[in-house]
Amino acid sequence: MEMRNPLLPKERKEYRLAEKLRRLRALRRLTQKEVAQAAGIDESTVRNYELARRMPKPEHVRDLAAALEVMPEALISFDDAADQNELFLMLVEIADAYGFEFGYNDDFAYIEPTRAFFAEGIERWSRAYAEMSRNEEAFREDYELWKDEFHGHFSKQDYPAVYPDYDPMRPDSKQRWLSDRFAAALKDMRRIYGFKQEELAERADLSLFTLRSYEQGKRMPRAKQMEALCEALGITSTVLTKHYFGSPNQAIHYLFAIAGAANLTPEKDEETSPRLRTQGNIVEWAFVCLTDKLEELKGKPATERHDELTHWLATFDCTDDDTMRDARAAGRLSSSNAKLFPKA
Incomplete structure (x- = not known):
């Protein structure tokens, strides 16, 4: 069982998960003893999880989620300390494994799903987000619970990069x-x-x-x-760091967390497909540059296209001074834009 160092800062994942467990238990009006009984674990164990003294064992996550009436994916630990490069590369990995495309217009950039599960999921997400945005103070808790309870149906055949070689239910x-x-x-x-x-x-x-x-x-x-x-x-420090997002349901819960960290918001209207849009930050510029690079590589042989894209992703640095300067010059980096939207 993973033990927490008491000197770690309180914004770390141990504290965030502990806070979520306490919030969900209070929302369900349950005591620690009742959660423990429903989950089939010791009350002292639940207490340690809620005090961030320990991280839940993998086998306890599903039982805790059932006791709190949320999806197990809602209790995924996400590292908000990931920098902008890693967040961008996470989104590239998700796009590759689950079917998303990058694009941009004069006002913002976006990532758009190409498969039904994520299209339907982001459309539902956009409605919940729009409702919360109308009165964040009143509906923020409902919105967070909506995300925690989110679940959709998918076909494994739609995700050949994930199935059948890997079964997210297997411990290894x-x-x-x-x-x-x-x-x-x-x-x-x-x-x-x-x-x-x-x-x-x-x-x-x-x-x-x-x-x-x-x-x-x-x-x-x-x-x-x-x-x-x-x-x-001679590559960026996070490019070899790979991430496991699991089933499409698990992946969309990761998207909830990544969107919050990267300041992306879900949207769907009569004129657009469901998508996650940027808000004038450096991730927007990364989306713009990637979209342009993919367009540049169209028509090239597959191996050449792969190698050039891999090299570009390995050397593109969101935090580089030249990158930041280019983003500002292009009008793609504006702190004021983020203030117009509640945090996703």
Whole structure:
């Protein structure tokens, strides 16, 4: 069981999850004892979870969610400390695995689903968000509960990048996904940059055995080794960090959290398809640049297109001074825009 360091800042995921557990329990008018009995776990365990002394065991998440009448996905821990680069790359991963397209117009940029589950989900989300926006003080709690209870129906056949190789209900699915995706990304990056294993291992100050074990998906690097690999390849520090979003239902709950961190809002009107739109921040500029890059690569052979896009994603840096300057010059970076919308 994961223990919390009491010196950690209170905005960390342990505290956010503890606060959500307390909020949901109060909303359902349950005592800790009643939640524990419904979930089939010790009352002291529930108390420790609510005090952020421990993170829930994976096997307890589903039982806690059932006791609190929400979806298990609502109790997913999301790292709000992710920087803008990582948030952008998370959205690229979601787009690739679950079917989204990027686009922009003169006023904002957006990410738009191409499959029915997410189109319907974001349309429902936009209605709930619009209702909350009319009176945030009165409806914010209802809106948060709506997200916690969200569930939709999907066909596994629509998501070949996720199924059938990975079953989100299997305990080892997350680790297998992360190991395999990291290994593939590392090998791909090494090939594109023209390094042999021996060269990259030396540049990153790793043993050849260690590098091979990474590329075989047998182990994952720690933060220090990940940083060394990115520095040796000359890529941004988060580009090799892969994420597991699970089933489409789990993924849309991740989208709820990512949208809040990246300041994206759901929208759907008579003239547009359901989509998540930006609000004049650096993520908007990343969407614009990616959309332009994808347009530039149209018509090129598949391998060349893949390699150029991979290289571009590996070197695009949301936090770079030149990137920020370009975004401002293009009128895509405005702090005032964010004030017009409640937090999603």
